Amino acid sequence: MTTLITGAHGQLGSDLRQMITGSCTAVGRTQLDITSAEQVDNFLQEHRPTVVINAAAYNSVDQAEDEPDVAYAVNALGPRNLAVACQRLGATLVHVSTDYVFGQDTSRLMPFSELDPPAPCSAYGISKLAGEHFVQSCCRRSFVVRTCGVYGHAARDGAGKGNFVETMLRLGSELDQLKVVNDQYCTPTASLDLADGILRLLQTTEYGLYHFSSDGSATWYDFALEIFSIAGIDVDLLPIPSSEYPTRAVRPRFSLLDCTRYETATGELIPNWQSALRRYLQQREQQLSEQQQVAGTA
Ligand SMILES: NC(=O)c1ccc[n+]([C@@H]2O[C@H](COP(=O)([O-])OP(=O)(O)OC[C@H]3O[C@@H](n4cnc5c(N)ncnc54)[C@H](OP(=O)(O)O)[C@@H]3O)[C@@H](O)[C@H]2O)c1
Numbered sequence: 001m002t003t004l005i006t007g008a009h010g011q012l013g014s015d016l017r018q019m020i021t022g023s024c025t026a027v028g029r030t031q032l033d034i035t036s037a038e039q040v041d042n043f044l045q046e047h048r049p050t051v052v053i054n055a056a057a058y059n060s061v062d063q064a065e066d067e068p069d070v071a072y073a074v075n076a077l078g079p080r081n082l083a084v085a086c087q088r089l090g091a092t093l094v095h096v097s098t099d100y101v102f103g104q105d106t107s108r109l110m111p112f113s114e115l116d117p118p119a120p121c122s123a124y125g126i127s128k129l130a131g132e133h134f135v136q137s138c139c140r141r142s143f144v145v146r147t148c149g150v151y152g153h154a155a156r157d158g159a160g161k162g163n164f165v166e167t168m169l170r171l172g173s174e175l176d177q178l179k180v181v182n183d184q185y186c187t188p189t190a191s192l193d194l195a196d197g198i199l200r201l202l203q204t205t206e207y208g209l210y211h212f213s214s215d216g217s218a219t220w221y222d223f224a225l226e227i228f229s230i231a232g233i234d235v236d237l238l239p240i241p242s243s244e245y246p247t248r249a250v251r252p253r254f255s256l257l258d259c260t261r262y263e264t265a266t267g268e269l270i271p272n273w274q275s276a277l278r279r280y281l282q283q284r285e286q287q288l289s290e291q292q293q294v295a296g297t298a
Contacts, residue, residue, distance in 0.1 A: 001202075004049035006034050006082065007056025011152030011163065012096065015195040016053055025049065029056065034078030044085040051202060053094045054082050061100070061124045062248035068123035075127035080134035083142065092141040092207075094198050097132050099148040099186055099213070100125035103252030111258035114146075114209045122249040136209070143201050145194070148213040148257055149223070151280065152191030153287065164188070165280065168224050172233040182221035182239030185254045187213040190276040200266040210265070211257035214273035226274055230281050 001022050007013045008026035017026045025047055032043050034056050044052070058064065058074035079095050086093040102112050104119035120126050132144050151163035171178055189212070197212045218226070221239040228235055242251070259270055 001051055002047075002049045003051045003053060004044070004047060005053050005055055006032055006078075007054065009154065010055055010057070011150055011154045011191040012194055013055035014154035014157075015152055015191045016055060016198070019192075019195050019199060034081055035073045037077075037081040037084070040078075040081040041085050041088075044082075044089055044091070048089060049091055051092045051094070052082055052086050053198060054079055055096060057096070058124075058127070061122060061251070064122065064124040064127065065248045068127065071123055071127040072130065075124070076130035076134060079131040080138060083135045083138035086142070087139045090141075092143070092202070093135060093139045094143045094145065094202065095131065095135040096194070096198075097144055097146045098125065098128045099146060099255035099257055100252060101129045101132065101146065102255050103250065106253050108254045111256035112211070113258045114211055114261055121252065124249060132209070141205075141207055143198070143207055144209045145198060145201065145262075146209070146211050146257060147189050147194050148186045148255060149188040150191050150194060151188060153280075153284065154191075156284075164220070164223065165227055165277070168227045169231060169233070172228055172231070172235045175235065177236040177238065178224070179238045179240045179244070180221040180224045181242050181245050182219045183241050183253060184251055185217050185219055185256060186252070187216055187256055188218060188223050188273045188277065189213045190280050192280070193270065193276055197262060197266070197268075197270070200268055201262070204265055206265045210262045211259045212262050212270070213257045213259060214276050215259075215270050216272040216274065217256050218273060223273075223277075226277055227281070230278055 003024045005013050005016050005026040009028040058071045064071035101118035101120050103121040118129050120129050135142050151165045155163040155166050
């Protein structure tokens, strides 16, 4: 298996790079801009991967409302370019999408399965949904994996754009009191687990659409509470409704993903979000202490 990872410096791309043991080419935007059909085609013809994992994305949910064409270029046309090139080569494509393809159903209380009709309520969600359609219609051997609330270590390296865990840890050390939204339900997911899930799916030929998130449910307030509890940070955390924290883009009130299809295809049960978060924070502490030791000896 010869793998190509696009968007390789993001959260998911970085974890994939470390986990793939065989032949792997990992490229960031400067080496391969997926919005250029010509670049994508030439690159794939030259490197001839058997598997392409698209970890590239435009994830600025609020900004997408002001530049929907940019979001569409990266999240819809980019995957289309990859899908067309993969189909031509006979390669397998893994594309990652989002729980934000749901959200218009504001009375929803049951996790969404792959059979539920998507109904996005933001420019970002629309662009990601278009990307899914292109991949599924242009590439026969494709996996589309929807996920939710991603956090990974690369967000700390300057390459990433931050994540909720890192933002909470920073704010928790700067402020005495924090207000966090308590009426939007999703499931935080570590990019390390998502990378592992993708590699497990690739061991099958059960192509198609999958939901993958950690197990369980949390509001952003629940998530923040758990972060501060595990990290031992004492901050006065107040739950607020979304109406008190207006954002440019409308976000789903409830976007839990039912991951049964993934678990059936791979035979793997996905652990809960609290244990994934604990592992992330332990690894984070270890990485920071190793960096301090290196800085101390330099
Ligand atoms: N983050 C979340 O909470 C979340 C939630 C649900 C689903 N997802 C999905 O999960 C996947 C992985 O997300 P992530 O959090 O790992 O994303 P990320 O950390 O933001 O990384 C995305 C990467 O894509 C690169 N990129 C942007 N435009 C590109 C282009 N035109 N060509 C090539 N590369 C480009 C970015 O490079 P630059 O830094 O140079 O822009 C960045 O390195 C994405 O499909 C995302 O939509 C994420």
